[in-house]
Amino acid sequence: MFKKPLGSLKTSAPLRSSDRRKLKQRVVQLFPEIPPEDEQLVPDGLLSVKFNTHLEEPGIAYLAPNGDPLWFTMGKGSGDLIPTVYTLWKRPNLLPFLSTPAAVIPVLVGGADLMIPGVVQHAPSLRPDQLVSITQYYAGPGTKVGPPLAVGRMALASDDIREDGKKGKAVFVLHTWKDCLWELGTGGDVPEAIEIPGVGEKEGEDLEDRDSHEGDGAKPSNAPETITPAVDETPPETSNGTTLSPQEVTSLLRTSLLQSILTILSKLPPSSFPITATIFYSTYILPSRPSCSVPNPPTTPIDIKNSSHKSLTSFLKSAEKEGLLKLKDQKSTAKSKATDLVITGVFPQHVDVLAHQRYTTLKDVENKKARQEEREESERKKVKEMEIRECWKPWQGSVGFFQSAGESTSSLYTLAEIKALLNGYINSHNLVNPNDQSYINIDALLSSTLSSKTNTETLEFLKRDELARRLVDKMQAWYEISVESKEPMVKKGSLNPISVIVKIRQGRKASTLITNFEPYLLTADFLAEELRRICASATSVSPVQGKTSGMEVLVQGKQIQAVTELLVSKGVPKKWIESSDLSGKKK
Template identity: 25%
Template sequence: MFKKKPTIKPLAPLRSSDRRKLADQIIKDYNLEDTNSPEAEQTPEQKTEAVNAHTSLRNSLLPDNTQSARFTTTQGPDLKQASGTVYVGSHDGEEARILWFQIEGRMYPSVYTLWRNPDIVALLHTPDVAVDRLRAGADLMTPGLAGGPPFPERAKKGTVVAVASTDKPSVPVAVGWCEVDVSALEQVRGAKGHAVRNMHWAGDEVWNYGATGRAGQAAPEEIDGWKRVLEARGLAEKVDALDLDEDEVDGGVALTDADEQSGPASKQTNGYNTSVEGEDAPANDIAPTKELTQTEIDTAFRNAFLYGIHKHKETNSNAPNYGLVFPLSQSFVVSNLIQPFLPAYTPAEAQQLQIKKTSWKNIKKFIKALDKQQILKSKEKDGHETVILDIDFDDAAIMNFKPYRLPKKETLGGASQGRGEKATEQIDTGDDSVGQKLQVISYYRPTSKLAPLFTTATKPLLTPPEVRELVTAYIESENLLAETNKRLVKLDPTLSNAVFDGSTNLDKEVLAKGTVPRDALIDRVLHAMNPSYAIVRNGADPASVKARSGAPPKIHITLENRTGNKRVTKVSGLEAYFVSPKLLADELRKTCAGSTSVEALAGAAKKTEKPVEEVMIQGPQKDAVVAALERRGVDRRWVEVLDKTKKKK
């Protein structure tokens, strides 16, 4: 459908409420969440876990930076004009791409979304030579289906499906909808007609769209999550052993252009269990994942926690407490130290690896169990939450922990299903400001009045020690030290005119006495000079860093009240300290288990300068922000906090 470039209007930010509503609709339509447990029977900890998992799934499908735009294109033999909406977003600092597109009231995932979220649709297969024709816009014909029968139960007529090559069976490269009930096909050899109407493929204009103008991202060689799905179905071996004749391949696709084909006639009904009106819902097309014992689930959660601590020690070795800010809340422990390290590749596995299915049943008892093992110290707070006060980083369980293989980032359907080694590394080390060493150097330039004091200076910009040395040399050369007290300096005409001009009462008092303490004199000289500064990163040569005029800037943290009792924390001025606002926002969103946003700060930069961006975090998160800045080498002296939430007296 998108072989020809569509006309896409300018992108507009998607409101948070609209994004959540749309993500929830996708989750419902594609049946991506377990809704078997009655909400009334859940404990507060289980509800918290479920909310965190649901939020992670939302963000995986539609990240909070999602933007939308209307588009127009043509379809059908008469090139009838069609219109719809594209949704553009990015994950973890990646380039923004089209993640979903909506046309004729139906949401279709792009290949980028399929690569990150395994098993959200049924996956069909076809030989590689047929994939080449799909990339030219052709439809998939029934004889081109491989790896069956049987075919996935979800591949019903009208449902959205993905298509992969038999050469790379775990990598979806096309998206379309079934024109026939593929799941009911008993044979494909000799069959005729269209099987899948091709809507989008890796290589079309949707795949290629990007704000930077760079071409689309190449497909990965393998996706572990989809591979596990195929193994569960027993399809991997069948695909590997597949050997089709050329005659069968030739009949695999329609050779008409996708833009000359009409849209779907039936409404989509997709998901893990697709119900047909008047009939019982058919069984899931995926063979049941091996049921884990409670001991195995307990072990997975304990190891995930140890992995989370191990990763913090490994990536934040120079930070206090390895980057952890105590006390640690239950939601933080679940979202940042357990869920990202659970060995779950598919939604089916994620459904088993839940805290409510452990012997502890909730995170509070899990933390208390670790406390009994003396791995950590905990305390009950407010009668309903248990927080971690300290962790014994030298405990044998942590010291002897051996990392295990995790799902790769691009195979995930959300943090609740685990995070792969590549993704973990990106979260912890993809931000090159983490662990950096910063030094703020102040410089002073003598004014014309002060020039007689610095006749021996060899450079225009002087550090405070150099100013003290030169002023002291001038005092000694002019014999201005008082005979009775070497800490006092006698004023000569140069000092009187250049430093103390008599404009204030203090100046008049000093001039009347004729002497001034040497330290006070040097401070007064520094204040009379023109200040400059340079921020040196990672031990670079200060001479190689261009100094900027003025006093060193501050990073501003502002706490504000919003409508009702809601509070937010705003952070600005990060760029001067080599901190990426977007990457900081991504980290704080996980650390604080709340929403974040990044917007240009109006009026903070000139038209010729790069815009200054402001990070906004939900809730009063000053301590978390300061801790994140300290991990990036920012000293507390360079941070200014303004609390607007306190009532005025």
């Protein structure tokens, strides 16, 4: 539902006290396990924002003061109140859960629904249309369950999931970790796996105990059902969160083959065949692998060497036996007796291809990145960058040098002009050191120009660049900023880059601070309003602490990329933007 950016996103507005109380009453009525005094899920300062999905479905999101979406509704009117992944991280037991292997999570994030073969465990007595959370399955003994990574509605009753050979959808997914609704918030690391009470007959009973009850035919009624996922339907789980077994790699490659047949190969004209096995593998199967990361990503490369087949020929012949494609041996060359395996056709009407749910692939991510780069390049061409010129004026000790060189002492000089003037003086006075031409002999004028009351060292020679640097240090800094259709602005002083820093404020909340933007003809109010709209987060303006002048703009969340893109769109050259993340976490 939120796999694409939200459209018609309105500016977030604080909820009135009366509306907040009504929302809180509604939350407590829908989820009685939440105590009325709990302020965590309906905090003071709650914001609301209206939006439309890419399918033009209207909705309302309720955001915490830091910008994290906590609840949302869909459709016209009040709609059902649905908790987000951020809310479920605070209250993991708020909804009954289903668990699925780690490799299925990227498919869900890509916009697919959860299929029945992808369900490993589920809470008992689930009803059709009931709200549920989807977690990552953790293999092994114990009662650990991964944090909720998706929210959805049951497509059928949980009793139907256990039927042998049952296929189809188990959960209609509404919202996932890393989708466009989740991206409105501050992000953050996925929580650790948690202990779920009431898994066994007694709180804390582990899976081994539960298995022993099953052997006696006395499975507790409140224990989650455990199902063996079908290997040929969905990507498998990771065995320990870090590695994949050969069978699991094979399943992922098979899923990638289904994706490529459904989305690409079925649309190729017959003249595109035959395709050699190696080209088929590298051009269609590998780019169709799932792209999204998971909380515990596998380290095993998903390639044919790590699969149970070990060879591409074996993998393709297995797919031919299933009726997914057609193979043929043909001679490599007219003179050679060796043969190459080629694919002469695929079967897009195969039942597994028709039942396959599309997901975001590595190729999709590459194409998206390329399109984004093209858009950025197009925007850069549209926006005329500011012309920023650093320059210096003769001042105090450097005045005598410019007078002796016959140059104006009231003009501004760029670094290139200063170096050219200095080179002319060196050549006219034969100051190049005959023993080492990279050094310049220091005559009386240069010595008096570079000397100071605090530094009385006697200089005999210096390198050209060092000589230029020391001369510039003796001059007065100025800068000139030219914007299209406006008179150039010339000011005294050094020009510092715009600072964009992510810091942790108010406990564990990350915020982005922007300072030193005034010299670039930008105002605090303008930046605050634009960032509030772009980031759908709260913003504020205040004086820079510890300084007599200058304002700072604060926007909730880690927004370095959004701020940088806004500044570049307003003509600020990227080299004049300095960013850093001081939050102690990855961006």
